[in-house]
Amino acid sequence: MGIVKADMAVSLDGYSAGLDQTLEHPFGPLAGERLHTWMFEYGDAHKAEVDAIVGAGAYIMGRNMFSPGRGQWDLEWKGWWGDNPPYHGPVYILTHHARDPIPMEGGTTFHFVTDGIESALEQARAAAGDQDVAIAGGASTVQQYLAAGLLDEMHLHIAPIILGGGERLLENVGDPKLEPVEATGSPAATHLIYRVVR
């Protein structure tokens, strides 16, 4: 069976998104670009990490990562990623508002889960089979899985920037026992892998 992992880009001061998130700037103006420079501008040098992020058998994400809207769904909205999202597999979206699944090009299907994080994980595990389940974000979703003891590995991609404000990744998670597994440096980001001991 695969593991349950979360891959998150964070600033050196621990923010996974900046202030002032908007439709045009889902991570806040400037912060998104700066948090993901390693991926978008230096992707070749970080191929292993990028491949791993979209190499899971199924994905789980919070509604706010899927959509800028709140409340009832705007049925026109099908995510930030265009017709052919990079997931190429089932993506389970945590929401309070039911919605029919959305099949996209390239094998991605967006499913909407209204009965909580454990149910989403159960469905994702069943769909992933022997492959990993990836908690794709955002911060609040990763926090919930970590706090509930449902995460096996946390992969942090630390951009060498100090944002000074925004959404912190590692708060409201209690005091999980963590074991450093790997630390890899590069000029654009430092990749740290932690195992969550249960």
Place this chain on the structure above:
Amino acid sequence: MGIVKADMAVSLDGYSAGLDQTLEHPFGPLAGERLHTWMFEYGDAHKAEVDAIVGAGAYIMGRNMFSPGRGQWDLEWKGWWGDNPPYHGPVYILTHHARDPIPMEGGTTFHFVTDGIESALEQARAAAGDQDVAIAGGASTVQQYLAAGLLDEMHLHIAPIILGGGERLLENVGDPKLEPVEATGSPAATHLIYRVVR
């Protein structure tokens, strides 16, 4: 000429001290031990890092790192480190209250600087000669040197723990340009070195 560097132990969520600091627990109960387990329990495995921390030609620290007292000096107080502190060189302590230098065993002398961080750095540089100047802490002192553009390198020793509260290291420092220099993993801590580009 040597560089100006700061070595700090931080939790994975960015705290360099926990809550509830007291005389018995200068980093807060439990937090100090957990932040420094890599150094005290696994010192042999981290000899290079530990040697580097006390290998500078001169040191600068904030008053709160030297003493739990505030206001006028208790002249009986000569630091947390006993008769033979680990610095074996001049240590410049930032304070608003003048005090005569205190020569200790083993070559450590505590000097008290009342005219600001630049003056302390000037004195430390002169004393260090070709060797490095180390900003020994605490968080607020490191922040002031980083924000003022006076730091060349920041060495972070990330303990694999989440404290959930305390004194944050990387706040009030503006937006310095940082370059990752080195990332070294171990089971007890991850050591990251950043160069501050000026």
